[in-house]
Amino acid sequence: TPLDQQELLCSQVAGVVRWMAEISGSPPQLIRLRKLKFAVRVDGSYLWVLGCAADLPDTSCHSFLDRLIGLFCFYNGSLSQAYKERPRGELDRAWERYVRHVQHSTSDLHRIFSSLWAMDKTKVDPLLLLKAALILQTCQRALHVLAGCIIYKGLVVSTQLPPGLTAKVLLQEAEADPEGLPANGGGQLQDQESIPVPAEGSCLPQGVHISPVYLLENEAAALRDFPLEWMARSPGRSGTASAAVTNGPGGAALVRMALYVHRVRGLVLALLAEEQLAEGEGAIEDVYHSSLASLNGLEVHLKETLPKDGPSSVKSSYGFAHYDSIQNVLTANFPPAVPPPDQPFLRAVSLLHTDFHQLPTVSEITVRNASTAVYACRNAIQETYFQQLGSPLRNSGAPNPRDSAFALPSRAKQKLLKHGVNLL
Numbered sequence: 001t002p003l004d005q006q007e008l009l010c011s012q013v014a015g016v017v018r019w020m021a022e023i024s025g026s027p028p029q030l031i032r033l034r035k036l037k038f039a040v041r042v043d044g045s046y047l048w049v050l051g052c053a054a055d056l057p058d059t060s061c062h063s064f065l066d067r068l069i070g071l072f073c074f075y076n077g078s079l080s081q082a083y084k085e086r087p088r089g090e091l092d093r094a095w096e097r098y099v100r101h102v103q104h105s106t107s108d109l110h111r112i113f114s115s116l117w118a119m120d121k122t123k124v125d126p127l128l129l130l131k132a133a134l135i136l137q138t139c140q141r142a143l144h145v146l147a148g149c150i151i152y153k154g155l156v157v158s159t160q161l162p163p164g165l166t167a168k169v170l171l172q173e174a175e176a177d178p179e180g181l182p183a184n185g186g187g188q189l190q191d192q193e194s195i196p197v198p199a200e201g202s203c204l205p206q207g208v209h210i211s212p213v214y215l216l217e218n219e220a221a222a223l224r225d226f227p228l229e230w231m232a233r234s235p236g237r238s239g240t241a242s243a244a245v246t247n248g249p250g251g252a253a254l255v256r257m258a259l260y261v262h263r264v265r266g267l268v269l270a271l272l273a274e275e276q277l278a279e280g281e282g283a284i285e286d287v288y289h290s291s292l293a294s295l296n297g298l299e300v301h302l303k304e305t306l307p308k309d310g311p312s313s314v315k316s317s318y319g320f321a322h323y324d325s326i327q328n329v330l331t332a333n334f335p336p337a338v339p340p341p342d343q344p345f346l347r348a349v350s351l352l353h354t355d356f357h358q359l360p361t362v363s364e365i366t367v368r369n370a371s372t373a374v375y376a377c378r379n380a381i382q383e384t385y386f387q388q389l390g391s392p393l394r395n396s397g398a399p400n401p402r403d404s405a406f407a408l409p410s411r412a413k414q415k416l417l418k419h420g421v422n423l424l
Helices: 003-024 058-076 079-085 088-104 108-113 126-140 163-174 217-224 275-279 281-305 343-358 404-419
Strands: 030-032 036-043 046-053 145-152 155-159 208-216 245-247 253-264 267-273 318-324 329-332 364-368 373-378 382-388
Touching (some): 003 030, 003 046, 036 058, 058 079, 058 088, 058 163, 058 208, 058 343, 079 088, 079 245, 088 163, 108 329, 108 343, 126 145, 126 155, 126 281, 145 163, 145 253, 155 163, 163 253, 163 267, 208 217, 208 275, 208 281, 253 275, 267 281, 275 281, 318 404, 343 382, 364 404, 373 404
Antiparallel strands (some): 036 046, 145 155, 253 267, 318 329, 318 382, 364 373
16 A cells, blocks of 8 residues: 555544544444454554454454454563664554564464464474474573574474464564675674674674563563473583563553574574673573574485475365364464465354354354355364365255265364364
8 A cells, every 4th residue: 555545544443533532432443434444552652453354253353353453562572662772763663564474474264363383293294393302402502592492494493482472473484594694604683772792702603593572461471480300410410590671562561572483494492581681692502502403404304394385285174164263373284385276165164263263162063055165163173174075975955965065074083184184
């Protein structure tokens, strides 16, 4: 959208929000137009608004707005402080970067759930997943390192972080060639704000960069309490942590930390640490050398094991999507970059996900039209959607005992077991 139209739209939405707040005593959470709708968040004197397609579920619109707000505050600190201390153009580019990341790193299904893509564990040697977990545990022994995750081409291989923080760190994976990396391949400290520089200068090991990030106070406390009793702690590991604190959305306290990122081709190791990690080269070198060989080996094995990018040559007789609401992870039987071939499946999933949100006592729904049928079920922690592909037997008119839709629950239970989804 051209900038002048954006500014006109922003002023109109702000006017509507203020008018409704004065009339009803509270601002609207959603403004719906014929072809668009806007999720709204009010934070003091600031107004956050995200425009979405009209057919996207309301809950997904709010989730995406919250995700964008979370990304901005994670990488820039409080909104008021960022706009007070940094050039407007620089922050505009940051917003474009976050919106582009959310748009391009998700599929249509992904957008419905605002979820992460998990690696299909049925296609990966369990020993590789164990190796990834051990790499993270080894890094955790280093001074100041709290927890981290490993990502391969947008797929979460292993993570110690809660889903919200993993989603924010995924932005690093999307930026395989960050601006400003030295031509010799060395790393650098990303200076969104000031962060201490190693004594010998700002050049870091090859493929490594460190940037300041901001966590909510409860998020930082949870990472510092990460269970380490079974591990041999490094000297000084249990020392008292200190960090700069600013105010985030709603006045919540933000704690400044350091994000250590090491790229090995398509593989990314991301670690959250106390900001003291960047004060000296010793701790950084320890993390780098303790993980370098293992990361190279893991990247080679994942590259050889996982299917190449692009549509699978194997035709499936069914489609499914499985959403884990605890881990905020989506699993499906098509690659993240490839949309489901059946658009009615997308529309059905969108409607059924909204129905589940609005009808908390409903656990199973089957919908169908003359050409296809979709079965959905859910429990307290997950939702599953299943569609049998191919020509239906009898799916028109009033339901009857021979209607193929009635066979979907048993087929889903049978077919999805091999994907590690147990509906029994």
